[in-house]
Amino acid sequence: MSTTRSRLAPWLFVSPGLVLLIVFSFVPIVAAVVLSFQQVAVFGQGTWVGGGNYAQMAGDPLFWTSIGNTAVFTIGTVPTSMAIGLLLAVLLNRAMPGRALIRALFFLPMVAAGVVVAVIMAWIFNGDYGVLNNLLAALGLPRVPWLTSPDVAMLTFVLAVVWTRIGFCMVIYLGALQAVPPELVEAMTVDGAGRWTRFRRLIWPLLRPTTFVLLVVNVVFSLQVFDIVYVLTGGGPGFATTVLIQYIFRTAFTNGEMGYASAIGVVFALILLGFTALQWRANRRAEEVA
Amino acid sequence: MTSLVHDTRPALEAPAAAPAARRSRMTPGRWVVWALLVGGALVMAFPVYWILVTALTPGGQSRSGEFYLWPSEPTLANFAEAFASQPVGRWIVNSIVIAGIGTAITVIVALMAGYAFAKFSFRGRGVLFGAFLVTIVVPAQVTLVPSFLVVVDLHLVDTIWAVILPRAGDAIAVFIARQFMLKIPDALLEAARIDGAGELAIFRRIVLPMSGPLVGVLVILAFMGKWNDFLWPLVTLQGTENLTLPVALSSMQSSGIFDNPWGPIMAIAFLSLLPLLVVFLVFQRTFVQGIASTGLK
Numbered sequence: 001m002s003t004t005r006s007r008l009a010p011w012l013f014v015s016p017g018l019v020l021l022i023v024f025s026f027v028p029i030v031a032a033v034v035l036s037f038q039q040v041a042v043f044g045q046g047t048w049v050g051g052g053n054y055a056q057m058a059g060d061p062l063f064w065t066s067i068g069n070t071a072v073f074t075i076g077t078v079p080t081s082m083a084i085g086l087l088l089a090v091l092l093n094r095a096m097p098g099r100a101l102i103r104a105l106f107f108l109p110m111v112a113a114g115v116v117v118a119v120i121m122a123w124i125f126n127g128d129y130g131v132l133n134n135l136l137a138a139l140g141l142p143r144v145p146w147l148t149s150p151d152v153a154m155l156t157f158v159l160a161v162v163w164t165r166i167g168f169c170m171v172i173y174l175g176a177l178q179a180v181p182p183e184l185v186e187a188m189t190v191d192g193a194g195r196w197t198r199f200r201r202l203i204w205p206l207l208r209p210t211t212f213v214l215l216v217v218n219v220v221f222s223l224q225v226f227d228i229v230y231v232l233t234g235g236g237p238g239f240a241t242t243v244l245i246q247y248i249f250r251t252a253f254t255n256g257e258m259g260y261a262s263a264i265g266v267v268f269a270l271i272l273l274g275f276t277a278l279q280w281r282a283n284r285r286a287e288e289v290a
Numbered sequence: 291m292t293s294l295v296h297d298t299r300p301a302l303e304a305p306a307a308a309p310a311a312r313r314s315r316m317t318p319g320r321w322v323v324w325a326l327l328v329g330g331a332l333v334m335a336f337p338v339y340w341i342l343v344t345a346l347t348p349g350g351q352s353r354s355g356e357f358y359l360w361p362s363e364p365t366l367a368n369f370a371e372a373f374a375s376q377p378v379g380r381w382i383v384n385s386i387v388i389a390g391i392g393t394a395i396t397v398i399v400a401l402m403a404g405y406a407f408a409k410f411s412f413r414g415r416g417v418l419f420g421a422f423l424v425t426i427v428v429p430a431q432v433t434l435v436p437s438f439l440v441v442v443d444l445h446l447v448d449t450i451w452a453v454i455l456p457r458a459g460d461a462i463a464v465f466i467a468r469q470f471m472l473k474i475p476d477a478l479l480e481a482a483r484i485d486g487a488g489e490l491a492i493f494r495r496i497v498l499p500m501s502g503p504l505v506g507v508l509v510i511l512a513f514m515g516k517w518n519d520f521l522w523p524l525v526t527l528q529g530t531e532n533l534t535l536p537v538a539l540s541s542m543q544s545s546g547i548f549d550n551p552w553g554p555i556m557a558i559a560f561l562s563l564l565p566l567l568v569v570f571l572v573f574q575r576t577f578v579q580g581i582a583s584t585g586l587k
Contacts, residue, residue: 009489010410014418017403020459024437025425031436088327096316096324104574105331108338111566111577113518115536116559120337122543123344123552129353131340138357163337171578224429227520231540245431245521252435253525262435269432276427 036263046259053263063264065239066247069154073243074222076158077165082214084162085169086207090199092170093177103174107167114164114227121160122147122232150240153233157241160228165221169214176210177203216278223272244268338563345369345557349550368553376538377531378558385534385562388453388523389516395458396512397505404467405497409479419468422461430457431521438525452526453534457516463508470504471497503576510573511580514566535562 036053038046057063092103109117124130125146133143146156180203188198226245229235235242235250242250248268252261316324344352345368347361372378406412407419430437437456446452474497482492498505520536527533533541539562542555570577 007412010406010412010415012489013402013406013410013493017399017422017459017464018418020399020455021422021425021461024440024456024459025428025433025461026421028433028436028440029425029428031439032433035436088330091323091327096320096327098328102327102331105335107578108335108570111514111570112338112563113520113536113566115518115520115540116341116563117337119539119543119555119559120341123556124337124340126552129355129552131357134355134357137355163334166334224431226431227536227540230520231543248431248434249521249525252438258435258439265432265434269428272429272432273427 032262032265032269035259036266038259040258049259053260054267056260057263057267062239062242062247066242066244069239069241070223070225070243072154073158073161073225073241074219076154077161077222078215078218080158081162081165081218082169082211084166085214086173086211088166088170089173089177090203093174103170106170109164110167112164115231117160117164118228118231121156121163121228125156125160147233148237150237153237153240157229157232160232161222161225164228165218169218172210172214173207176207180206216275219275220272223268223275338567341556341560341563344552345560347553349553352552353550368557372554372557375554376558378538378561380531381533381535381538381558382561384450384532385517385536388450388534389513391450392454392457392516393509393512395454396460396463396516397508399458400460400463400467400508401498401501401505402493403464404469404471405493407464407468408471409474409476409497422464425459425461426465434521434525437522441526447526448528448532450532453519453523457519457522460512460515463512466508466511467501467504470501474500506573506576507580510569510577513569514580517562517566 035046037048037050039049039052040046088106092099092106096102112120124132127133127143127145127148130146132146137143145152147153184202185198188202193201224245225243226249229241229243230246230249233241235246244264245268248261248264251257251264343360346364346366348363348365348367351358351361351363403422407415407422441447441452441456446455478496479492482496487495518536519534520540523534523537524540527537530538535558539555539558542551542558
């Protein structure tokens with residue numbers, strides 16, 4: 001009796017999660033692939049179009065624009081957030097008055113929902129009444145069209161997201177810094193190495209696994225960005241800040257092209273899968289080092 | 291990734307042994323760095339501060355080109371206007387219900403599944419765990435369209451369940467739960483079995499009481515994700531009365547429902563930020579740990 005029980009027990013515990021994942025993850029994943037070979041209206045029946053959706057993508061300038069914007073956005077956000085996060089972690093790793101509070105303030109933006117971040121940034125960067133332009137004007141500088149100029153909007157979008165990302169990078173780097181053995185640092189100091197040498201020769205190499213994990217995680221975060229840009233710029237002006245997820249959303253729910261949207265989703269999944277494979281490898285390496 | 295979660299624990303605390311001697315070694319150069327850090331921290335906190343200020347600023351001053359840091363005549367009129375002209379109360383209730391029920395389901399499901407993966411060996415465990423992890427790798431945005439069609443088929447559109455159920459099974463939470471529960475000693479569970487305790491009783495009386503810190507991380511993580519969730523409720527909720535705070539907030543900027551929109555919008559933004567702000571201040575350590583573990587995504 002006890003063996004029957006112990007055979008059933010794990011299934012009892014795992015089944016609620018399993019049912020939810022089957023219905024709302026596995027079925028949709030398979031359906032996404034199937035849909036990507038079909039043409040479907042929102043509530044209509046699908047018709048098979050073979051690789052038609054994928055061919056359409058290749059010749060769709062908006063698809064390529066959104067890929068390009070996503071790439072620019074990712075390159076703009078990831079190194080910036082990581083560099084600032086690392087700098088802050090190094091500086092805030094030594095004792096100073098009010099350190100816990102300073103760290104908390106840098107971390108604070110992480111708490112805000114993407115939509116809240118977007119509305120406050122839309123307001124701060126507002127061309128006519130925003131506090132930033134009001135400050136510039138008070139200093140006698142020209143007002144900047146932060147959100148209305150196609151050339152500046154991407155920069156504004158990047159700034160808004162970097163604001164939310166710095167604290168995350170800082171916290172992860174702080175964790176890694178605290179794992180650096182103080183004896184090693186002491187030894188190098190005794191040998192007469194300055195701060196910069198200690199950082200370059202000892203700390204930076206020790207941080208490399210963390211840096212790699214952070215790099216991949218940040219890239220994946222950036223590739224998936226949606227809330228902030230949807231509310232901040234709506235992808236505009238024109239299509240200057242339209243990113244991939246937003247293009248999927250627009251294709252599916254504004255244009256009603258469910259099949260085509262799924263195909264873009266599948267391509268997006270493959271891109272992410274590539275980066276996630278890197279992440280798993282990085283994790284393994286990080287654990288080996290740790 | 292567990293190592294990441296682990297390492298972050300002490301990150302926001304002052305180390306216990308921070309010697310007073312070190313503090314006294316603040317040289318002039320260090321004070322300059324300190325001042326720059328304080329300035330940077332204030333800049334980082336400014337947008338959050340500005341939400342509150344704008345919510346308290348009368349419409350006239352919001353709509354001016356002048357630079358100010360505090361309203362000349364602070365007022366609660368923006369909150370009053372938001373509540374009077376929009377179903378803000380409903381949105382708050384919707385957000386609380388969806389995030390509350392959703393968090394409860396997610397955490398219970400994750401604790402159970404994590405326990406199964408950590409403490410039982412059964413046929414197909416490896417494959418099943420792998421399948422769970424696949425759903426982490428394929429982000430929800432990719433299956434946006436088919437997930438929506440599933441919700442349509444189940445006749446859930448525009449109900450709270452349309453938002454709650456598809457987000458209830460969270461493989462990351464399962465993974466975190468499993469990693470934690472691996473550390474629960476088998477001997478303890480075996481002893482209880484020998485004493486004749488049922489499996490559910492073992493789970494309730496032994497496993498759960500040992501999982502306090504885990505539950506804390508899972509609750510905070512799930513609640514924040516659900517409270518802040520946007521894309522999915524945007525797709526599945528339609529009636530104005532049924533929206534959650536972020537979705538409602540997203541539609542306001544351009545809608546022209548308010549004469550001087552920024553005050554009331556920031557009043558609502560402030561209300562949607564407030565709960566997480568409080569959670570952050572009270573449970574800072576758990577919070578940071580939780581966020582760090584989302585690095586798994």
